[in-house]
Amino acid sequence: MALELKSTQFRREREGTWRELEKLVERAEKSGVETLDGASLTRLPTLYRATLSSLSVARAVSLDRNLLNYLEALCARAYLSVYGVRERPLSLLLAFFAWRLPIAVRAAWRPIAIAALVMLAGTLSAWWLTVHDPSYYGSFVGEMEQGRNFQSTPEQLHQSLQGTGNSGQLGAFAAYLFSRNAGIGMLSFALGFMLGIPTLILTFVNGLTLGAFLALHQSKGLLLEFAGWLSIHGPTELTSLVLAGAAGLKLASAILFAGREPRLTRLARDGRDAAVIVMGAVLLLFLAGLLEGIGRQTILDTLPRFLIGWSVWGAIVAYFCLAGRAHR
């Protein structure tokens, strides 16, 4: 009579492999896969596949539940550490700039157009209302006023367009502008989950502030200087806020209009694409923060402000339109 069960024999033959994998995975999880030496690193996938095949065999030959559960758990655990965020940070970053971001932006042209129109509508309505009744100004601008209002003289306004002259805090100012704007951008993405309505409102409100400023400076005959003041960072900043809003709208449209795909699948795909767009917007806002916080305070003439601001914007638009076309 054969004394040993087939499944017992199977276990005796393979157990060494499993134990080795168990140790290796434990080490990889404690201190990261990178810390494994070369030999272990080449051993890991081999052991993982051998154990996976053990699991398949065990399911067919063994009724030992502890053994089956053990193999199941070991395979799942090894799978999780073998297939993680695999790519290297540098190649991820390269791929992000080379094609992931521009392709995601081009694919989202519809929400981008909608967000841009909504912001434009906000600008125009605030401008129109404020030009006809300056008392609206305060409610549109709010805390961003910083002493600029209809009681200011043109000289005072001109002075504020020239920059504060307080050059000691430029870095902090740029950092503040960036973190505030990036916060708004990421919020308008996340608010897209609430069917996009708060995103639309936020984008519209961003436009309102701009429109009220326009009306103020127009009424004091400073439209050109104001345009220069705004041009150096405005195109970049407003573009990224539009992109962030568009990302939120993309999220909302995945919830509302899933089409033929299951809603969860559509949402997971569009959500990730939208996150790529928001990251692009945040990086642009960093650039805008530098332009606004440092460039605007050091470059005081209107013409160079125009030139720098719009050429940066042109480069950004060209990048989004042209980059990554060869991919796929």
Next chain:
Amino acid sequence: MTDAALSPLPGDKAMRSVVTPEGVAVHIRLATIGERFSALLIDLVILFVALIALAIVSRFIGGNFGAAAYILILFLLRNFYFAGFELAWNGRTPGKRMTSLRVINRRGGPLTPAAVIARNLMREVELFVPLTLAFSGAITAAMGLSVGWIWLVALVWVGVLACLPIFNRDRLRAGDLIAGTWVVAEPRPVLLPDLAETAPGGSWATQEVADYSFTTTQLDVYGVKELQVLEDVLRSNGPAQGDVRRDIAQRIARKIGVEPPIPNDLETTRFLEAFYAAQRRRLEAEMSFGRRRRDKFDRPAGRVSRTPTRSG
């Protein structure tokens, strides 16, 4: 592509199967709401301590550089604490690590950075904005102003989003929904000794105490389910195990029609282990012929199934 990974297993509502790129389905347990909440609490405490430390350090540095660095680090901590750790540690934050949780891709591929960022940007709306609202509401209330509607908005907001994981069977929060991720419990592999090997039944021919043997008919009474229940009984060592084992040994003996063992702990255990080994040998042998008997109500393992339509 079908979302096959989304289908729950028939047995356990919290188990999900993920098909690895090698084509083998492995089963992973979803994290419970409680586990996730404690992971979040740990992370929030760490974040809070880090923010306080940052504020203190920036006081000492001061100046333009200090202020700029403070604002930037504050921004990064607040927005990228979770995403940064999940990227660096393969879907784990310090809190998740301490509670043995992990974020994985629902479809079974690698966890992409875009997914990590998407799921964590959502925290702003799920967590930070409602917290700030509630907080500012508390401050305004402390100043004696009416804040009824702020509280209401915050409450509804927190309520709807915080309860989202309770209302779907995959326990997805809004961030998991848009990123296509699951939060799962890290599986813990524990391999115990093989009962059929340690049991005296495994080598009974060489030992004089081996006086339990079973016929094929007796071994055809039970199925896989009963075998595995017996395995659980033999593996557990609770205080009342002696009584449980005696009871089960009596029932098995009565059912298969053999003399019950002497009702002491040693004999009972030996009887059960011998029966386990014999039963497993029988069922595994049948299984290798493609006949798997699920439980005692299944058709007998030994006989070829009759097809009633042809029997006529």
